[in-house]
Amino acid sequence: MQTKAYAAYDSTEPLKSFNFERRDLKATDVHIDIAYCGVCHSDIHMAHNDWGMTVYPMVPGHEIIGRVKQVGTEVTNFKVGELVGVGCMVDSCRQCQPCKDHLEQHCEKGMTMTYGSPDAHMPGSFTQGGYSSQIVVDKDFVLKVSEKLDIKALAPLLCAGITTYSPLRQWNIKAGDKVGVIGLGGLGHMGVKFAAAMGAHLVMNTTSPAKGEDAKRLGAAEVLVSSDEKQMQAQAGSFDFLLDTIPVAHSFDPYIPLLKFGKTLATVGATPSDMHTMGLVFGRKIITGSLIGGIKETQEMLDFCAEHNIVSDVELINIQDINQAYERVMKSDVKYRFVIDMQSLQQA
Ligand code: NAP
Ligand code: ZN
Ligand code: ZN
8 A cells, every 4th residue: 555654765864755555454464544653763773774774765663653444354352443552563473482472572583673674575675664654564563552641642652661661670670779760862751750650769860961850850859960970979889770771882881880789780772882891790780681572561561651641751743854853862852752743744
């Protein structure tokens, strides 16, 4: 089916209008009219080919909210008109151990990413994401979302939400734990909300002192400015967990001393990093990574959001404003996630 979109055509040009063919509906597919799509920093990394894997033209977008337009003959759990979400992946092998363990993002054959993966349904082409009017997705990779929450503010839950919820759950964050979120952007602001909702004492670790008040409104108990060495020293050895969302190359060295003995820093940024291992060795500390979350856990996160009334703080834009939004995200000037109103694609 003919689909309107915005795409990156190469690593340096601004995103521009693009038309392409989506696959026809199969028996197990859900056809979704896209209402909103969040703008993740990963979209920018991919558009700019920061990870060296981009095939152009590439339609970014993996924080998708929309309504079911049509379902395949074998789909019983979704109805036409229902509000649904699609996140960072649209398929996996479903046979390997990680897939059986509901960790499809770690599929041994490689998950099919929502955009930028070879498309098994259209050999020779690549999947295309949510900066588009519609998408066709296998029912097992479609999420149910609450109609009670602000619909446009739900979109970022599909990536920023699950990517911060999952490590907080994996590292068993509980009431009273002292947790630091590093970087108050799209992921960071969701990390603050989740950690606070889990009862943690949340410390916002930021390079932008001006974001301090917002951090407290979002749920932070304290604000720690990472460039202020005195402040950093005063908090040394006091954290149970750190979640690092910095999107650019950086050293872990300033952050490791903040952890208590034996505690963990989880990073979600796929960036070059260096560090002195001394701080790890002496404190038996752990640095780990985390990659989105499985479909089952994503549904659990969405249900947690409905229960705790959690959505993203968003700035709504038209698709025609996407390139300025990218510029602002790269300057850390985002409060705290851009979401595209996909109706704007219909404008000339
Ligand atoms: P974002 O909205 O741009 O937020 C990142 C924040 O990091 C900024 O707002 C800024 O916060 C801080 N920051 C920026 N440059 C910095 C620097 N040089 N030093 C220290 N702090 C800096 O980005 P995002 O969408 O949250 O994504 C964050 C990263 O996670 C990206 O690399 C993205 O690709 C990655 N990601 C990973 C996964 C996964 O599954 N692992 C999923 C989604 C995204 P302050 O102003 O508060 O300092
Ligand atoms: Zn993302
Ligand atoms: Zn698999």
